[in-house]
Amino acid sequence: MRTDKGQIVNLADYRPTDFILERVDLTFELDPTNTKVDSRLIFHRREGVDPSAPLVLDGDELTLSGLLFDQNELPTSQYDATPESLIVRDLPASEPFELTITTYINPEANTQLMGLYRTNGIYCTQCEAEGFRRITYFPDRPDVLAPYTITIIGDKAANPVMLSNGNFLGGAGYDEGRAFAAWFDPHPKPSYLFALVAGDLGVVDDTFETMSGNEVALKIYVEHGKEARAAYAMDALKRSMKWDEERFGREYDLNIFQIVAVSDFNMGAMENKGLNVFNDKYVLADPETATDQDYANIEAIIAHEYFHNWTGNRITCRDWFQLCLKEGLTVYRDHEFSADMRSRAVKRIAEVRHLKSEQFPEDAGPLAHPVRPTKYREINNFYTTTVYEKGSEVTRMIATLLGESGFKAGMDLYFERHDGQAVTVEDFVTCFEDANHRDLTQFSLWYRQAGTPLVTVSSQYDQSSGSFTLSLEQMIPATPGQPTKEPMHIPLSFALISDNGALATPTAVKGGEVTGEVLHLTERQQNFTFSGISPRPVLSLNRSFSAPVNLHFDQTPTDLAHIARYDTDLFARWQALTELAVLNLTQGVRDLKTGKALTCDPAFLSALLEAAGDETLEPAFRAQALTLPSESDIARELGGNNDPEAIHAARQAVLYAVAKEGQPLFLRLFEDMKPAGAYSPDAASAGKRSLRNIALSYLSYAEASHARAAEAFAAADNMTDLAQALTVLAHRFPDSTQATEALETFQSRFEGNALVTDKWFSIQATIPGAGALERVKQLMADARFVASNPNRVRALVGSFAFSNPTGFNRADGEAYRFLAEQILAIDQRNPQLAARILTSMRSWRSLEAQRADHAHSALMQIERATVLSADVRDIVERMLK
Ligand code: ARG
Ligand code: ZN
Secondary structure: OOEOOOOOEEHHHOOOOOEEEEEEEEEEEOOOOOEEEEEEEEEEEOOOOOOOOOEEEEOOOOOEEEEEEOOEEOOHHHEEEOOOEEEEOOOOOOOOEEEEEEEEEOHHHOOOOOEEEEEOOEEEEEOOOOOHHHOOOEOOOOOOOEEEEEEEEEEOOOOOEEEEOOEEEEEEEEEOOEEEEEEEEEEEEOHHHOOEEEEOOEEEEEEEEOOOOOEEEEEEEEOOOOHHHHHHHHHHHHHHHHHHHHHHOOOOOOOEEEEEEEOOOOOOEEOOOOEEEEEHHHOOOOOOOOOHHHHHHHHHHHHHHHHOOOEOOOEEEOOHHHHHHHHHHHHHHHHHHHHHHOOHHHHHHHHHHHHHHHHHHHHOOOOOOOOOOOEEOOHHHHOOHHHHHHHHHHHHHHHHHHHHHHHHHHHHHHHHHHOOOEEOHHHHHHHHHHHHOOOOOOOOHHHHOOOOOEEEEEEEEEOOOOEEEEEEEEEOOOEOOEOOOOOOOEEEEEEEEOOOOOEOOOOEEEOOOEEOOEEEEOOOEEEEEEEOOOOOOEEEEOHHHOOOOEEEEOOOHHHHHHHHHHOOOHHHHHHHHHHHHHHHHHHHHHHHHOOOOOOOOHHHHHHHHHHHHOOOOOHHHHHHHHOOOOHHHHHHHHOOOEOHHHHHHHHHHHHHHHHHHHHHHHHHHHHHOOOOOOOOOOHHHHHHHHHHHHHHHHHHHHOOOOHHHHHHHHHOOOHHHHHHHHHHHHHHOOOOHHHHHHHHHHHHHOOOOHHHHHHHHHHHHOOOOOOHHHHHHHHHOOOOOOOOOHHHHHHHHHHHHHHOHHHHOOOOOHHHHHHHHHHHHHHHHOHHHHHHHHHHHOOHHHEOHHHHHHHHHHHHHHHOOOOOEHHHHHHHHHHHO
8 A cells, every 4th residue: 555655746846757758569468467568669759858867657556577778678777666666867968868767567466456466357457647657657747748559468368358548559369378469559648548458358339420520430348148238328429429520620630439237336436548447327227227317427528538548648738737627627528518419408407406515625635736826735635526616617718708609619729739738727727818919817716715705695675776786705715725815706597587477678788797698706895786677576695506606695585486486497497496495494493403393385396396386397307306405505604513413313304395285196196107208318307306306205295104215116117217216215214024024125236236236325424313333334244245346335334424314413423433444444455445435524513512522532433553555544634634
């Protein structure tokens, strides 16, 4: 394990390498425990570099077994090799030279899943961010780009499939029992995009014809027998390729594109050039085993990795501080793709829910960092929701500021100007400035300042002059290392809605820039005055969530209900309903705390049920409206001193009130919303199922009975309905025999299907209440729980810590101590996974004092451990600061 040496990497220290890498030629002789890697590298010294400067290559847990200089043995006095580096001295001043480096690595023993490892008998790699240095000594940084030639030699019977990046050169028998395959990737790439896969896999084949008529072979590799479950992924891939041509003018650039699904993977997937490697959870699907959400995730992630071919691979990052350059932009692209494939408004609602529940807490806690950080200790810990999702929001704001054609002009310039380069966020922003003759200096603060801006809003209407004045004030909270902030450029989409529901158009605006529907808040405090407005309008602000900010705006329930009914932006209607729900939920928590009976505002109930029953609205939207803010959403809204029990109780009470009031509607929806015909994962059918299933959940409150859910469980003919019914049974009636039986039926029906077993684990891990910890402990002893598999660990331990507020935040702190032990155990095998799961405690300071105290001791327990990976140490120390 790589432990922490306390070094901090600073953006300000960036400098280019002394040597330029011209070519990479790798030969792998595969062996499960002793793979030989020969690496031939051709370098020359960069012009102007000190002729005595040594060549420094990175390593991680490596042993050097051979080193040749221009094919000759090098005297040991000329180099130093440690597990972490290889330093070679006395190299030529300017002419190119060749180094041949030999290392032996043990894929079987690689439990970190970084570098070359084995999963279910398959060799596979993960090199981003710094995994390549676990294979061979190398300048392992994203600004070193070269073409790669790869030769793989392996046991013929065990490895009928041997893959790497680029185009296939050829393959044949090699010697007794062994075969070789050779690949060449002509596109210069950094080492983090290298991939190798070998083993015995099934394949699904297809082709795609690109816009200029090139035929591309498409291949998805899965375990034998699972081929049929890759059909949806293949379809999503072809749609992604087409969409990127039409929307961004981006064409694929090799004659083959391959995807491999593996069962042990730290993240979702990886965009290696021409050879994407996926967590099989995001490839495999069929109606019996995958939910609508699984299908949507597959579509989005297949697209995401494919889109990286241009935003990430053809144009890559200069250094890891620029990670959002590829991730934020590519998330934006996959969001747009899904919006075009599905319902734009519903997709936006789901994005914003995710952003607020994941990124906002990160930005408000000890792990807050700018979208473009300036220092890190462990880069793996910066694959965060801030870099990805807030990074995407920042890209979206550029599109909002410049408009569709201005954004396109900037993107076109970016692709043209930087193709083949490793660049920075500044390079990216400059393209939009140059293409639009616009200064984005203030806007760029979004990349540099952490923290979610708080915009305080008040308004005044003057009947006699028909003027409406809006006062806005922005405040960006202090975050680690950033005590004070500059005012930012916040684009706020808005509408003024008249009492008859029509949108009012002002005759004039004073006080700041307004372009179309967007108001530009650029000062700390700013007043906008709109004239020619009569009668008093209702302001709808931050429509479509044009800026990732918190709004503090004391809008009356009547005004919110008005927006919920009339806004032409569907997102804004959802937002108003959510705001109404939040008012009721937070008041409910306060009432409970002071011993008052909880009452729901009738205006909220009727607005909610009106939207839910409105047949002119798509079912998926109505389901989103009915999905109340989560317990952690409520905690975030309350802001501090949080008692998860009280939050849970208040939310349950509101659910009950909605269920009672809407019972006839829910009965109707449950009857009417069953899609006709065979299961289809399309958005419209999925929307109906989601509305029907949320109706089922409300009915379980209204009827106070498990009967309907038990029937639905028995009748379900697809995983979406089955898992939903099971969740209602297990979460609402955990002690009923029906719940126990359903859990058993579910497990035995899908015995041997690990991805379905994960659903079984996480449904049980998220059963509310203090009993959850015992349940989780028991499930960890189940034979189906494989501690070395990240998906299993995330499904059980991760779901418990991230998604079971009452169970995890037991008042006695037992679950925090349990998590601390788990983190230390997981850390021994897989530091990245341990660090990720530990971030579930990032909001510990907003708990009430007793729980916060327990959480603090659990974190201290981790911090005091004698052996701790760099990954976990970084997280735990930042959380304790
Ligand atoms: N680049 C990948 C993606 O977002 C994520 C890989 C992250 N890997 C890691 N070890 N941190 O598509
Ligand atoms: Zn990505």
